[in-house]
Amino acid sequence: MPDLLTQQPTSARAGPPAPPSGPAKVRVEDFTASFSGCAVLHHIALDIFPRERLAIIGPAGSGKTTFLRSLNRLNDLEHGFASTGRILLDGVDITARDVDVAALRRRVGMVYAVPIPLPWSIYDNIAYGPRLAGVRGRARLEELVVGSLRSSFLWDEVKDRLQEPALNLSGGQQQRLCLARVLALQPEVLLLDEPCSGLDPISTARIEEALAQLKAQYSIVLVTNNTKQAARASDRTAFFLMGDLIECGPTQQLFTNPSHHRTSDYITGRFG
Amino acid sequence: MSRPRVRAAIRWLCTLAKRVNQETLVSVVLTAMALTAVSGLAVITAFIFKEGLPLIMKVGLKDFILSSDWHPLEGKFGIFPMVVGSLAVTAGAMVIGLIFGLGGAILLTQFCPPRLVSILKPSIELLAGIPSVVYGFMGVVILVPFIREHIGGPGLSVLAASIVLGIMVLPTVISISVDALQAVPRPYREGSIALGATEWQTTHMVMLRAARSGIVAAVILGMGRAVGETMAVIMVAGNTVALPHSPLDSVRTLTSNIALEMAYAAGDHRKALFATGVTLFVIIMILNTIALRFSRRRAGGTRSR
Amino acid sequence: MRHNPARSQILAITVMWVLAALTIGVLLFIIAFILAHGVPHLTLAFLSEAPRSGGREGGIFPMIVSTLYVTGLAVLIATPIGLGTAIYLTEYTRESRLTAVIRFGADCLAGIPSIIFGLFGFVFFVITLGMGLSVIAGALTLAVMVLPTIIRTSEEAIRAVPRAYREVSYGLGSTRWQMVTRVVLRSALPGICTGVVLSAGRSISETAAVMLTAGSSLTLPRSLFDSSRTLSLHFYTLSREGLSMANAYATASILILAILAINLSAYWLMRRFVAKVS
Secondary structure (H helix, E strand, O other): OOOOOOOOOHHHHOOOOOOOOOOOOEEEEEEEEEEOOEEEEEEEEEEEOOOOEEEEEOOOOOOHHHHHHHHOOHHHHOOOEEEEEEEEEOOEEOOOOOOOHHHHHHHEEEEOOOOOOOOOEHHHHHHHHHHHHOOOOHHHHHHHHHHHHHHOOOHHHHOOOOOOEHHHOOHHHHHHHHHHHHHOOOOOEEEEEOOOOOOOHHHHHHHHHHHHHHOOOOEEEEEOOOHHHHHHHOOEEEEEEOOEEEEEEEHHHHHHOOOOHHHHHHHOOOOO | OOHHHHHHHHHHHHHHHHHOOHHHHHHHHHHHHHHHHHHHHHHHHHHHHHHHHHHHHHHOHHHHHHOOOEEHHHOEEOOHHHHHHHHHHHHHHHHHHHHHHHHHHHHHHHHOOHHHHHHHHHHHHHHHHOOHHHHHHHHHHHHHHHHHHHOOOOOOOHHHHHHHHHHHHHHHHHHHHHHHHHOOOHHHHHHHHHOOOOHHHHHHHHHHHHOHHHHHHHHHHHHHHHHHOOHHHHHHHEOOOOOOOOOOOOEOOHHHHHHHHHHHOOOHHHHHHHHHHHHHHHHHHHHHHHHHHHHHOOOOOOOOO | OOOOHHHHHHHHHHHHHHHHHHHHHHHHHHHHHHHHHHHHHOOHHHHHOOEEHHHOEEOOHHHHHHHHHHHHHHHHHHHHHHHHHHHHHHHHOOOOHHHHHHHHHHHHHHHOOHHHHHHHHHHHHHHHOOOOOOHHHHHHHHHHHHHHHHHHHHHHHHHOOOHHHHHHHHHOOOOHHHHHHHHHHHHHHHHHHHHHHHHHHHHHHOOHHHHHHOOOOOOOOOOOOOOOOOHHHHHHHHHHOOOOHHHHHHHHHHHHHHHHHHHHHHHHHHHHHHHHHO
16 A cells, blocks of 8 residues: 555646636636525635636635535525525526526535445445436446446445445545545536545545546535645635635645735634 | 226326426425324314313203213213212322332432343333223222222222222323433432432432423323223223212213213213213313423423424 | 431332332233233134124134224324324424424324224214224224324434435435435334334224224124224123123233234334434
């Protein structure tokens, strides 16, 4: 097993990332979100491009998770949520009332901070999403399960125990299972909400390595409290502070030469 | 309706169902189901009152409840002996229910090792599952002769009914009291022990006081059960329409009255039995409402039921 | 003599153990007594023959069939409605005036004595709806009786499923109904079954309500609209009219054995449920 702790982070090895090309995959226009009248996001404007990893950093309570959950309309589950502004996925506004949210969530998948495997076998966990979408054939399901387990670097560890309960896996394995669960839906955008909080360094490194490979196919948005993780595992970074988007730019540039003084204050640890 | 018409109708229903959003359909169906419990209650109340209230109006509320003259075939409908019978039997049952029930609940929550709890709890549930007619039968076969020979009276008595009913309400009293005691916040108990009290002192000075409203609810709900019990009481209480002067006298309760005479009652007599049902219904509703109010007022916050 | 708390404790505990032992003793005594007197008379002939001369001789086959019909139908009718109500209360609405009213209705229904249900069933199903004293009238009456139990146990079972599972399901693109059926009900199933099984137990034991609605005919019910006599009612009639002690004990034994089987399966189901959800 390669010693992942001593390897150079993939983004550093690959050199500075290419600037984002082509039209935005997701465009956020003047987006304001509030819970029961209390605004938590103010006039956010942001683009997310295909084949990039966008990290979102900022202190607690800045609205990072709210922003992430708005991208797949998961905030609809909270009573009292309201928003203005638009979020365009491939040019189509997903905040509109008549949007099929179930289909949206299949295109924009999410991995949560705490791994939550469903109390079933590993296979059933991963096959759940495709089954919801109507996939029936056993061959097709198996293809999706194996493919997503490979993409999340979990295949080797579970290939001969797919029928075992998912709850028997370790924390890091469970989180990769949750990633595979989302990948089985073949989404277009991946949202990750502090996916490595509570995981040991090796599991963290595995997930970051998976993300580095996955960016070739998906847009990835990664919310993290760990600025160092943002520095090593993303192409662009956005800094949120108390509901406002302060700055967004290429990761290397943001961390070495930020435009805004609040950004440099946060990165250097002056507050947090 | 001819076959092709039926088939066309079914086809039309299916296309309609497909067009209607599945989620909306599910919501409507579930809402309808949820309203059955309330509508069931409303319908039951309506019918019982519709059948029984006119007679109470006709005889006069005071005469109906307070007169001791129950001669239905002569048009006399006074249910006072039955009211007293029900109250007497229930009071006796609650004495037993309270002593054994509260004692059992305290034992289960404060003093019982877990291994024994897993034997005692299912046993209590089993006690609740035994049919009332079996309890009545055991009362007739064992209890009534015993009372007749060793204590006095005809055996079929308030005492026999109280004992049988007391055993029958035990599961109710125990389970609600256990809930009440377990809802007392742990710091109460731990704080008391930390101050040097023994567990028994903690129990009767702290826990019982904190769980008081829940225990009251348990007793009142037990009373509700006892008042509503029919078959066991018929078998052991004697069913004489007379005011009891001692626990050894035979009595008839409101429930027994209905069950015994319904089979051959007609006209006003039948309506009088419904009126007895109305009386019973009102008593139970009052008891249950008081009990529910007590069970919501517990130490340690609210509980969603 | 100074008040000694340690000694009072020992006294109190002893008293309570005596009370508990008495209670359990009564339970065991009842079961043992009935089974000892009744099991010797439980022959195959008894179980498969019809009663003769009013129950003094012969068997109890029609009563067994009747009990199965009435109880089975009652549970079959009450379960979807009770489960639907529980799903509605937990997944399809938020706490509001309406849910409080529904809960109040169910709680009140739970406290109504069985004889009142019998009266209602008689007036409504037997007379007003014209079903006559019949299996179906009895089943419908019992269904209303056990409805609150099913609602309560189903609700508790559904609430025990962790909230996070629901969000995971939504996040993977499920509709609410898909989430309820594929995730919540799948996990809550043993708990729900416990409630259904316990309701079946209550239905079997019930006498007063069936007496006034299903009637007491001794013949085998051939359709839902035939009158029939359930096991518990038969036992009551046999013992009160002194027709045959042997048959009475045997009938009671069947009842007790059925209750034991039901309670055991409910207990086993509950343990499976606790293991699954924790």
